[in-house]
Amino acid sequence: MKVGFIGLGMMGRNAALNIRRAGFAMVVNDIRDEATAVLVEKGAEAGLHPADVLDRCDVVVTMVFGPKEIEQVVRGPHGFLSTNCQGKYWIDLTTSSPKLMRELGAEFTAKGGHPVDAPVTGSVDAAIRGDMPMFVGGEDADIEVVRPVIEAMGEVRRVGKHGNGYVAKLVNNQLWKIHAAAIGEAMVTAKLAGLEPDVWWEVMKGGAADSFVLQHDVPSIFAGHYDPSFPIALCLKDLGLIEELLAETGTRNELTRATHDRFKEAGARYGMGAGEMTVCKLIEDDAGVALRVAGDWIAPWEVAPPKG
Structure with missing residues (x-):
């Protein structure tokens, strides 16, 4: 083949x-x-x-x-x-x-x-x-x-x-983007209230607030690069497709629309090539706090490929 x-x-x-x-x-x-x-x-x-x-x-x-x-x-x-x-x-x-x-x-x-x-x-x-x-x-x-x-x-x-894969991908990304935007608000709130980001992250994992986004993407905030391997331009493309699907199905979409607006704001402030998690940097910068955590945070694009 x-x-x-x-x-x-x-x-x-x-x-x-x-x-x-x-x-x-x-x-x-x-x-x-x-x-x-x-x-x-x-x-x-x-x-x-x-x-x-x-x-x-x-x-x-x-x-x-x-x-x-x-x-x-x-x-x-x-x-x-x-x-x-x-x-x-x-x-x-x-x-x-x-x-x-x-x-x-x-x-x-x-x-x-x-x-x-x-x-x-x-x-x-x-x-x-x-x-x-x-x-x-x-x-x-x-x-x-x-x-x-x-x-x-x-x-x-x-x-x-055939076709259901695209539906699954869009609703998957719908939840991913909503959670990414919400993580910024939660992290900054915790920091301002006295709970340090690394401690916050450890205690959130495995509980009701856990998700792939929390496990996988928060280290890009700690490292300060916000994961440019998936840029804001792609996030906005996906969110546009998600809103089209919501319109076709007639589903209420207040959370998705607010998330879309937040990503648009991140793109306008940091550029379309900025990493997806700059949606959290907005909240961080507006609050005047830094969420950096020292550590050996391996960037997603730096993982080792399989041998062969």
Whole structure:
């Protein structure tokens, strides 16, 4: 089985490297030649464009910025639909619109292809290690065919039919962003009331306030870098998609809207390339306190990759 990979950003590059480590022959493509070069050095071939990658592979994995980019990969002049899709498998990891992706999946299926959605959660360290939880939607038979490719990148979490993976990813990120924003308020309140950040963190873990965000992301506040591996620009893209889904379903969304506004404020103050947890830095700076804690805080992008 030859595997293509399109979209070699921070997460995609590491996911692709794990597929390559698993021994798959690969063809890769990215809008940046330097990103492709990293995989070519590991033995992958370079693809000219999405259609070229699909032509040369049995399975193609995509992980691009958002809806506009993935639509171009599929419907563009050199997209998947411009070539033969018969018997091809497409695994998409992009955080995108469920409505759009179900449309693209149906078009790919109509041309004889097999779409599987597998958006990921976790962080860049999970992408490096190859243990990302992946929300996998699609036909059972299709998923079994591509399971070895998915499991080279992470853990299969079945969510039902194609398109449900995008829903799972958006509501996952909805809770993630709300909790990230709330952590800033809680940490600063504790600090101003006399409870030091490192003590606060230790006693919160394992209790009712615990979460992946608290466990994984608070050290980036302690270190003062606020995790630029996931920038505010991506947070705002995701929050926009989440609000679209909420509008489609008619769900009340006061907490999500307030969180979206907080992230917009962080982007305006610190820039779109600032780390996701600068949403907490807003509260920290406005209160005139520092939440730095001395320690050997390993940044997510600095974890060691698997051997091989």
